[in-house]
Amino acid sequence: MTVVAWACVGCALAVVFVRRRSTAIGFVTLQSLLLAGAAFARAPARSPEFLVASGALLLKALAVGALLIWSVRRTREPQPIVNDVSAIIRLSLAVIVALVAAATVPGFASGAPSAEHAAIALVAIGITITALRRATLLQALGLLVAENGVATIATAARGGVPLLIELGAVFDLMIIIAIATAFHSRIFGEFGSGDATALKGLRD
């Protein structure tokens, strides 16, 4: 689990760094698939509920990945969205935020201390992606990365988390991402780009 968790952190850092939306979606889908795979690998030693939760993680990985790729194909950017903050600075900030978050949150006896740190780092990196990336779809990917951090804790913990919470969170997230892609399409149609910096008309 530890290797998978840190591989997920690697995927998250790649999302901070890469320019193309489709590449970023690929990394997040890979991250979600890795988590689903790790969950399936642990399922035989756990309750049948955990197997169902593993299936939900797999479904989420595939459905959300397909939805986002479909959305990218429907909204081709006329020119690349270039961030004000350079990739190397974004990456540095994400690493710092992840390290601080992982160091601040104490262990919680899940049975996999290293995976705990990786999970907290994932949540922190996800929020950082949402805050730093300009493309609306990449901001939505940040939410997915953060949620994968929570899924990492749920998978690493000895007993998992209750099926209702696991399924509910996955279902809610899938709806949120579906709504986010609907918003992205409308924003693209209205502004001619999925660049979130255009969304600065409301100021006091």
Place this chain on the structure above:
Amino acid sequence: MISVVHTLAFAVVGVPAAAGGATQLVRTPRVVDRIAAIGAVATAGVGLALVLITLLRLGEPLRTGAVTVDAAAAVFLIPIIIVGTTSALVSPAYLTGSTRSFFPAAHARRFYYLAFFLFWSALLAVPIAGNLGEAWLFVEATTAASAMLVAYSGGRHALEAGWKYLVLTTAGLTVALTGIVIVYVAAPAAHHKLSGLDWATLGLTSHAIPHRTALAAFVLIIVGLAAKIGWAPVHNWLPDAHSEAPPPVSALLSAALLPAVVLVAWRTTRALEPAVGRATTHHFLIGFGLLSLAVAVPFLWRPLAFKRLLAYSSLEHMGVIALGIGFGSRLALAGVAIHVIGHALAKALGFYASIPLLRLQPRAISRPVRGLGRLDNRVAGSLAISLIALSGLPPSPLFFSELFVLLGGFVAGNAVAASLAAALLALGFLGLVHALIEAMAGRSAVASDVRIPGRQIAPVTIVFLIGLIVLAASAMSVPHSSIVEALARWAG
């Protein structure tokens, strides 16, 4: 009787969801409106029955794994029921005048009602959720149901507001979920099942969680929920969403959603107090309260568009509720109970008044209202009642609630925080009164021969005014009431 309460608790969530589904079965706008009205009245009937039975049985609260129906749930259900019903009934007035939509034009009205009723259903579930995990799911569901409602008009600003709302509140709730999962995992192994997150179970077992772990989880949960409540400094979505959403939805967001999530934060605080420490949890809430007041007050002094002014007022009032819960004395809790209901009535009336207001002065969507007193007495009256009540001018029920919260702060030994809050509330009061005078006086940008649909706001104003008067008249008896006694017993 317990089975009746249980049934009503499920019905109050199911009836609006079914009403939302029923609105999809017809196409004629008038019939859709009627079905929505019937669904709203049915939901109100079930909801008020639940509240009434709960208030009559305060000594025997229902606390099962799935459902918690106690004094706190009853108090927080009242504004959700009243504002939800009224918002559904005034929605046709807004929809008839709206020209564009986020949804395809042919389905816009029906999709509006579907999202509206699902949002209301999720909102009604939040105060009665018996479990921290379930409560989180319902709060997240409110985001999913309401994000497209916020952007309903489909304009650029509405899209911006809806996007910010969706992203910021989801990010916050993900942080909160991290804290919830940490609490669950760190709890004793015997409680590693869904019931381990029941409010009652958590309150009994959380002491076994190591202090630092519990503190980290508590901070994550409350900060995450604060992003949804709109407590400063994580309130950025609030002014935009409140100002751009359709007025009936703005009313639900401000008067029902924000307090409902406050209750989840309050229940979490209660449940984790044994592990985190009462002083720590309460100081945390007081900090959020003072910061929210400090951030809101300068904006109440600025010449803002009316709905944005109401939004910053929401920030201020959520700060007052945070302070009341943080102070925790019986007097402060009485203030919280009055404030939750009084704020809902006053704020919802303000948003409803903005429906005819924006017809009269379309520029009021982005600029301060001017010269309203010379144009339409009914709209001006509604707006004035709303702002006077929100400012806390006596005999507004918010005057009594704020007084109780502040005195409750002194009683609880938080004199510094209560003094600071008093000063900030005084400044906020002056800001709102100034805004009211500016809105009524001054030169109007619209010719006086414009006819507006002011008639529709008159009955709503009368009903809400009666509600405010009744609340104010009974305010002095609230601290000694059995409701506050039950709240104080629960809040320890």
